[in-house]
Amino acid sequence: MTTESLLSVRDLSVAFSHGAHGGPETLAVDHVSFDIGKGETVALVGESGSGKSVTALSILKLLPYPAARHPSGSIIFRGQDFLQMSERDMRRVRGDDITIVFQEPMTSLNPLHTIEKQIGEILLLHRGLAGAAARARILEVLSQVGIPDPQSRLKSYPHQLSGGQRQRVMIAMALANEPDLLIADEPTTALDVTVQAQIIALLKELQQRLGMSLLFITHDLGIVRKIANRVCVMKEGKIVEHGDVERVFAKPEHPYTRALLAAEPKPDPAPLQPDAPMVLEATNLKIWFPITAGVLRKVVGHIKACDGVTIELHQGETLGVVGESGSGKSTLGRAILRLISSEGPIAFMGHELQGLRFKEMRPFRHDMQIVFQDPYGSLSPRLSVAEIIKEGLKVHHPNMSEHERDERVIQALKDVGLDPATRFRFPHEFSGGQRQRIAVARAIVLEPTFIVLDEPTSALDMVIQAQMVDLLRSLQKRRNLTYLFISHDLRVVAALASHLIVMRQGKVVEAGAAADLFKNPKSDYTRALFAAAFNLDTAPAGVVAQ
Amino acid sequence: MDARTLLEKTIEKAEDPTIPPEPRPKPDIEPAGPLGLAVLPIGIEFSPINIRRWRNFKANRRGYWSLWIFLVLFVVTLFAEFIANDKPLYLRYDGKSYFPVIFTYPETTFGGDFETATDYRDSYLQKLIAEKGGFMLWPPIHYSYNTHNLDLPTPAPSKPTWMLTAAECKAVLERKGLNSCGDLEYNWLGTDDQGRDVLARLIYGFRVSVLFGLILTIVSSVIGIAAGAIQGYFGGWIDLLFQRFIEIWTSVPELYLLLIISSVLVPGFFVLLGILLLFSWVRLVGLVRAEFLRGRNFEYIQAARALGVSNAVIMFRHLLPNAMVATMTFLPFIMSSSVMTLTALDFLGFGLPPGSPSLGELLSQGKANVQAPWLGLAGFFTVALMLSLLIFIGEAVRDAFDPRKTFT
Numbered sequence: 001m002t003t004e005s006l007l008s009v010r011d012l013s014v015a016f017s018h019g020a021h022g023g024p025e026t027l028a029v030d031h032v033s034f035d036i037g038k039g040e041t042v043a044l045v046g047e048s049g050s051g052k053s054v055t056a057l058s059i060l061k062l063l064p065y066p067a068a069r070h071p072s073g074s075i076i077f078r079g080q081d082f083l084q085m086s087e088r089d090m091r092r093v094r095g096d097d098i099t100i101v102f103q104e105p106m107t108s109l110n111p112l113h114t115i116e117k118q119i120g121e122i123l124l125l126h127r128g129l130a131g132a133a134a135r136a137r138i139l140e141v142l143s144q145v146g147i148p149d150p151q152s153r154l155k156s157y158p159h160q161l162s163g164g165q166r167q168r169v170m171i172a173m174a175l176a177n178e179p180d181l182l183i184a185d186e187p188t189t190a191l192d193v194t195v196q197a198q199i200i201a202l203l204k205e206l207q208q209r210l211g212m213s214l215l216f217i218t219h220d221l222g223i224v225r226k227i228a229n230r231v232c233v234m235k236e237g238k239i240v241e242h243g244d245v246e247r248v249f250a251k252p253e254h255p256y257t258r259a260l261l262a263a264e265p266k267p268d269p270a271p272l273q274p275d276a277p278m279v280l281e282a283t284n285l286k287i288w289f290p291i292t293a294g295v296l297r298k299v300v301g302h303i304k305a306c307d308g309v310t311i312e313l314h315q316g317e318t319l320g321v322v323g324e325s326g327s328g329k330s331t332l333g334r335a336i337l338r339l340i341s342s343e344g345p346i347a348f349m350g351h352e353l354q355g356l357r358f359k360e361m362r363p364f365r366h367d368m369q370i371v372f373q374d375p376y377g378s379l380s381p382r383l384s385v386a387e388i389i390k391e392g393l394k395v396h397h398p399n400m401s402e403h404e405r406d407e408r409v410i411q412a413l414k415d416v417g418l419d420p421a422t423r424f425r426f427p428h429e430f431s432g433g434q435r436q437r438i439a440v441a442r443a444i445v446l447e448p449t450f451i452v453l454d455e456p457t458s459a460l461d462m463v464i465q466a467q468m469v470d471l472l473r474s475l476q477k478r479r480n481l482t483y484l485f486i487s488h489d490l491r492v493v494a495a496l497a498s499h500l501i502v503m504r505q506g507k508v509v510e511a512g513a514a515a516d517l518f519k520n521p522k523s524d525y526t527r528a529l530f531a532a533a534f535n536l537d538t539a540p541a542g543v544v545a546q
Numbered sequence: 547m548d549a550r551t552l553l554e555k556t557i558e559k560a561e562d563p564t565i566p567p568e569p570r571p572k573p574d575i576e577p578a579g580p581l582g583l584a585v586l587p588i589g590i591e592f593s594p595i596n597i598r599r600w601r602n603f604k605a606n607r608r609g610y611w612s613l614w615i616f617l618v619l620f621v622v623t624l625f626a627e628f629i630a631n632d633k634p635l636y637l638r639y640d641g642k643s644y645f646p647v648i649f650t651y652p653e654t655t656f657g658g659d660f661e662t663a664t665d666y667r668d669s670y671l672q673k674l675i676a677e678k679g680g681f682m683l684w685p686p687i688h689y690s691y692n693t694h695n696l697d698l699p700t701p702a703p704s705k706p707t708w709m710l711t712a713a714e715c716k717a718v719l720e721r722k723g724l725n726s727c728g729d730l731e732y733n734w735l736g737t738d739d740q741g742r743d744v745l746a747r748l749i750y751g752f753r754v755s756v757l758f759g760l761i762l763t764i765v766s767s768v769i770g771i772a773a774g775a776i777q778g779y780f781g782g783w784i785d786l787l788f789q790r791f792i793e794i795w796t797s798v799p800e801l802y803l804l805l806i807i808s809s810v811l812v813p814g815f816f817v818l819l820g821i822l823l824l825f826s827w828v829r830l831v832g833l834v835r836a837e838f839l840r841g842r843n844f845e846y847i848q849a850a851r852a853l854g855v856s857n858a859v860i861m862f863r864h865l866l867p868n869a870m871v872a873t874m875t876f877l878p879f880i881m882s883s884s885v886m887t888l889t890a891l892d893f894l895g896f897g898l899p900p901g902s903p904s905l906g907e908l909l910s911q912g913k914a915n916v917q918a919p920w921l922g923l924a925g926f927f928t929v930a931l932m933l934s935l936l937i938f939i940g941e942a943v944r945d946a947f948d949p950r951k952t953f954t
Contacts, residue, residue, distance in 0.1 A: 334848075337852055339848060339851060339852060358857075361854065362854040365852065365853060365854035366854070368852075369852060369853075370848075370849065370852045372845040372848065372849060373845075374845055377844055377845040377846065378845035378846050378848075378849050379846055379849075380846045380850075380863075380864050382864075382867045383863075383864075391850060391853055391855060392853040392854070392855075395853055395854045395855050395856075396853075396854065439849070442849065442853075446853075
């Protein structure tokens with residue numbers, strides 16, 4: 001690789017002070033040093049809270065000063081130290097020499113401005129380009145990032161673009177002034193796997209074509225292997241290991257790197273149990289949301305969130321439901337629990353659920369539970385952990401003594417691997433993974449037979465994802481549970497599912513035993529999904545969404 | 547990414563479920579306010595977020611001191627009968643103890659001629675008691691809100707006693723056999739146009755205003771929160787119909803209706819309360835409705851529904867605490883506007899029945915008697931003080947519940 005260093009970070013520290021003035025400080029980044037050479041891709045890897053984003057933001061001095069402070073270090077770019085530079089000079093660097101692409105394409109673009117205006121703004125700021133010259137450059141970068149028919153997209157607003165296209169526009173903005181260094185802060189985390197593969201391929205291609213350097217921040221080691229030349233592994237604000245990608249993946253030195261590499265969920269799916277009693281049977285399930293128009297609210301059409309989905313699930317099995325966002329998989333899970341209305345028979349343990357009223361559903365809720373994606377949103381912030389877990393017991397066992405309830409809570413917490421002594425604390429005192437364990441404890445305390453797991457691992461770091469998968473599997477074995485596992489992460493699904501449904505736009509594309517399906521996917525869409533998830537390969541145009 | 551998420555990210559600990567989370571910081575509430583009273587009863591555990599809110603509240607010095615001043619004034623005026631009254635607190639007569647503030651005794655008890663309630667201010671009766679070696683412990687102010695000072699040195703409204711000149715006192719002094727103006731029974735803030743003590747009326751008036759405001763605020767909040775909660779939680783047709791009803795209801799001209807009703811019903815404390823309540827409950831509905839609309843889609847609400855928890859429990863246990871933050875922020879302001887409404891009605895003469903102690907009535911007397919500035923000034927400063935205190939408290943409460951301050 002090139003040896004000439006473009007950006008050199010030396011001994012950088014970032015401290016955040018709490019409260020207004022002179023409060024206690026937290027060291028978010030702790031004496032970090034690394035170099036980025038010309039035309040090189042460096043990846044910063046670590047779990048959330050490891051300080052990787054803070055490091056990236058401090059390069060452009062985008063931290064909330066003066067709450068943030070640099071107790072030590074220097075950031076040398078072309079012989080200048082950014083930390084000594086004035087805010088005015090920094091503004092000249094931002095968006096011109098160094099640009100940044102953020103994680104969330106939904107909020108990174110101003111919803112009130114057209115694409116042309118947003119890209120045109122930085123061209124005007126740094127190069128004084130306007131009018132026809134600016135438009136030519138905008139069209140050029142838009143076609144560079146693979147926006148089809150850029151001419152017609154100039155007047156589009158962000159909401160008219162898909163998530164992947166928005167991220168492409170963000171990259172176009174970052175490229176507009178031909179930067180020397182592009183910082184990509186988890187640019188694909190919020191995207192579907194198929195789109196993620198496309199964006200990675202795009203970034204790699206652009207980087208090679210334009211000869212710029214890339215600082216890529218991610219928690220996903222698969223991406224690092226695909227894109228980076230060198231990698232820095234961060235943990236608790238320190239770089240614990242750095243080196244060439246091949247070397248680090250082949251011979252990790254630091255125990256943490258080894259743990260990260262070993263964090264892949266182990267595939268050991270639940271076996272098919274065709275002889276076990278049928279737990280859930282849904283036939284031709286339809287969830288159509290009406291689209292109304294006019295004064296009289298006439299129904300002019302339907303959004304078909306789920307269209308003719310058929311499910312058969314025996315006790316002890318796991319049904320994986322996969323698909324891109326918007327494919328209707330979460331809606332399906334909620335419809336089966338009768339949290340939203342649907343059409344078509346749903347038989348649960350031989351009883352028909354469709355048409356039951358809320359009160360009539362209550363006895364069945366004892367046996368069917370749900371774990372949600374967001375461990376922060378799914379626990380009431382004002383109740384203690386014990387109260388949260390106890391809630392279901394109060395509903396379904398109103399005569400149970402308080403002591404007995406407590407016993408059940410303690411048992412549930414033990415089952416999910418949490419210290420029962422923590423049950424009087426509030427959710428905000430727990431980390432994301434621990435909260436998700438609490439959510440699982442809430443579901444299993446009633447000893448249900450069937451649990452809908454709605455992306456239970458998506459908001460978690462890699463290492464914790466693997467732990468969560470192990471926990472779910474051991475609970476399933478011990479209690480003979482039946483899962484409906486909804487996820488867009490095929491690696492996790494592969495580790496758990498015995499059946500698989502691939503959904504797209506509300507319809508089942510492919511269904512069958514997981515083992516067969518992973519081996520011989522029949523439809524192009526499934527193949528593209530698998531390729532993107534397991535190898536970060538892109539599919540030919542037209543098969544998946546852009 | 548803003549500072550908060552950055553901070554949270556940096557603080558978040560590495561994952562290991564076997565390590566219990568950090569011990570909760572001990573709630574270190576200083577137990578004493580400026581008067582040395584316990585601020586929070588020991589033994590009740592407050593959630594950390596409420597402790598932080600209390601700290602934020604205290605950080606706003608103006609609001610914090612306003613709360614104390616207001617509480618002191620409120621508690622003191624609650625015992626107005628023991629501060630300003632035309633009956634002694636304690637009476638020793640003929641070897642027996644009497645508590646005239648609490649019990650009513652006929653004049654005959656003390657050797658008077660009539661079976662009527664004793665007028666302890668009557669000099670004849672005072673003489674009778676003194677002859678038997680009696681002893682009277684008076685409250686600091688010897689007038690109640692409806693006591694007419696019969697020994698006015700000047701025609702009512704009469705000046706504060708300390709402003710009187712020797713010439714003005716002369717007639718009364720001669721009649722009562724006293725030496726100087728200083729020996730008179732003091733009217734610290736003068737008297738109103740019927741010779742009643744202004745200070746005594748202020749104390750009673752303050753109490754009525756605050757109690758009226760408090761009751762109106764609480765009752766209208768309860769109704770408003772319930773209505774908002776039902777609309778927000780159930781949505782759909784219930785929400786639609788209720789919203790339209792409220793739109794029509796709020797467009798009814800409140801003041802005219804009040805004038806009409808008060809000409810039919812005799813406007814007493816509770817009649818006024820009821821009439822004002824008819825319109826004031828709407829104020830919180832929109833706020834609470836919005837909170838419930840937002841909250842009912844939270845995942846933990848979904849989770850509770852999936853557990854089979856009933857609607858009422860979800861509303862009460864899970865959603866109401868969210869709405870309470872917005873509601874609490876509004877309460878002091880609702881209270882100050884309730885006080886203001888009552889004062890305005892009294893000022894216009896459509897408020898409490900004649901003779902009741904009321905700040906609005908004092909203000910209108912001040913307007914009618916410009917030559918007696920103590921009336922208007924006393925009323926103005928009391929109302930201004932009360933409303934300012936409430937607004938300052940409200941600002942501090944708003945700061946305390948500000949989520950941006952709560953989490954940093």
